[in-house]
Amino acid sequence: MIIFDRQQISSMIPHxxxxxxxxxxxxxDSVSIRCLSCCHQRANNPLRQADGTLGVISxxxxxxxxxxxxxxxxxxxxxxxxxxxxxxxxxxHLRIGRLDGIKGELIVEAERLMGxxxxxxxxxxxxxxxxxxxxxxxxxxxxxxx
Numbered sequence: 001m002i003i004f005d006r007q008q009i010s011s012m013i014p015h016x017x018x019x020x021x022x023x024x025x026x027x028x029d030s031v032s033i034r035c036l037s038c039c040h041q042r043a044n045n046p047l048r049q050a051d052g053t054l055g056v057i058s059x060x061x062x063x064x065x066x067x068x069x070x071x072x073x074x075x076x077x078x079x080x081x082x083x084x085x086x087x088x089x090x091x092x093h094l095r096i097g098r099l100d101g102i103k104g105e106l107i108v109e110a111e112r113l114m115g116x117x118x119x120x121x122x123x124x125x126x127x128x129x130x131x132x133x134x135x136x137x138x139x140x141x142x143x144x145x146x
Contacts, residue, residue, distance in 0.1 A: 012072040032111040033070040040099035054100040059134040063124035066110045082142035092136035
């Protein structure tokens with residue numbers, strides 16, 4: 001079930017047009033989010049290499065966008081007063097080399113492990129077709145917009 005579509009997602013994060021890599025929010029609560037992405041199937045994906053391939057590491061950006069949407073939704077009183085910046089990724093496990101050959105949709109899950117007004121740590125997972133492609137942890141720092 002789609003809760004928010006790509007157009008609505010684009011209004012929540014600073015990524016628009018082809019750089020918005022999420023197609024839908026399927027579920028969310030105060031600590032987690034589950035999104036759908038088909039960006040790996042688009043020829044105009046801005047993360048593709050010059051030869052047209054799309055490395056699995058691009059999944060980190062897909063996950064980061066899910067975290068950004070989660071942050072926006074979790075504020076519940078409108079757009080967050082702070083912008084989030086991906087500060088680090090750790091314990092990343094790449095289980096395949098490329099996303100461009102994957103048939104079907106990608107599911108990205110992000111769970112906020114801890115956080116406060118200065119930042120948050122999320123665990124993320126990118127999967128599809130019953131297989132896990134990428135997982136890890138990310139630290140997001142918050143800063144007031146300039």
